[in-house]
Amino acid sequence: MTTLRERTRQAVRDEVLTAAWRLFARHGFEATTVEQIAEAAGMSRRSFFRYFATKEELILVRLIEHDEKIAALLAARPATEGAWTAIRAAVAPIMESHEQHHDRSLALIRMMREPGLRSTIAERERLWIGLMAPLLAKRLPRTSVPFDQDPRPLAVAGAAVMALSSAQAIWAEHPDKSLSRLLDRAMSAFDS
Structure with missing residues (x-):
């Protein structure tokens, strides 16, 4: 059974992934920055790296x-x-x-x-x-x-x-x- 913390972490990861793929579809991978992804997901660049290494x-x-x-x-x-x-x-x-x-x-x-x-x-x-x-x-x-x-x-x-x-x-x-x-x-x- 997953904990509330694990489910919350997964929900945030899913939100970041969704925001990123929308940006990738619009601008391409190389033209999309981590800052743009973080902003679209409603978080800081630093918070982004708590969920994804790259x-x-x-x-x-x-x-x-x-x-x-x-x-x-x-x-x-x-x-x-x-x-x-x-x-x-x-x-x-x-x-x-x-x-x-x-x-x-x-x-x-x-x-x-x-x-x-x-x-x-x-x-x-x-x-x-x-x-x-x-x-x-x-x-x-x-x-x-x-x-x-x-x-x-x-x-x-x-x-x-x-x-x-x-x-x-x-x-x-x-x-x-x-x-x-x-x-x-x-x-x-x-x-x-």
């Missing part, structure tokens, strides 16, 4: 939450589905949300391509691959190789992350295209 952490925290939702959707897929089918179905609601909130999603996807976020995005991808690999291992043909020695789950998870990233990169440059179709096309490169 501005980059704001990006990583939200992306990890996003990735955990996809992992939960993947885990909930029928056990009989193959890896690619299950991944595509798990990300379908995310694709629909991106397309429904077209302008905001495009702004955020473009922001995540800013040079200042490269290491944060690389860390996110590493964590996401690690999160998905055990879920995908159950969907791959069984072998005598122990999970911790089998590169296939990591390879499939990495390919899925790169397929999504590739589709988003093309969509950022060609927003008239369907993100869902771009993802299907990217995933088809690995599913043949």
Whole structure:
């Protein structure tokens, strides 16, 4: 059970995250300052650093939450589905949300391509691959190789992350295209 103090701390963190992502969508990551985020959240710069170590952490925290939702959707897929089918179905609601909130999603996807976020995005991808690999291992043909020695789950998870990233990169440059179709096309490169 969480304490009142923990719930209050989480509520403040959520408020800061929401304010930050609104600013990021409007101005981009690099152009948004910690001072602007703190002011939008109704706190001082010093208070901001009580909740987050860096501005980059704001990006990583939200992306990890996003990735955990996809992992939960993947885990909930029928056990009989193959890896690619299950991944595509798990990300379908995310694709629909991106397309429904077209302008905001495009702004955020473009922001995540800013040079200042490269290491944060690389860390996110590493964590996401690690999160998905055990879920995908159950969907791959069984072998005598122990999970911790089998590169296939990591390879499939990495390919899925790169397929999504590739589709988003093309969509950022060609927003008239369907993100869902771009993802299907990217995933088809690995599913043949």
